[in-house]
Amino acid sequence: MGKVEKVQTEECVEFTPVTIKQDLCKGCGLCVEVCPRHLIAIDKTRINKKGYHPARYDDPENACLCCANCALVCPDVAIEIVCEIKDKE
């Protein structure tokens, strides 16, 4: 299971959400399958220290839901998610 420090519950406004530790990834593609926003892909242009094409997170429009699906499904604990939750006014 991946590490989840904070998961969005209401409104996620400013965050550095997903970090994929490239050299822990074995390119299994599970995180690609579970992302509802299709923000993760296997990067066929790169090879990591283990010899795999690693997953890459690409989210130029901040579309990540902080759902943590990707981190929870990763068997190699390669994904970390950190979300900041906005206080309700």
Ligand code: SF4
């Ligand atoms: S936290 Fe959810 S929406 Fe964000 S990249 Fe992971 S699976 Fe996709």
Ligand code: SF4
């Ligand atoms: S689930 Fe984990 S090991 Fe598999 S591709 Fe995604 S980051 Fe890599």
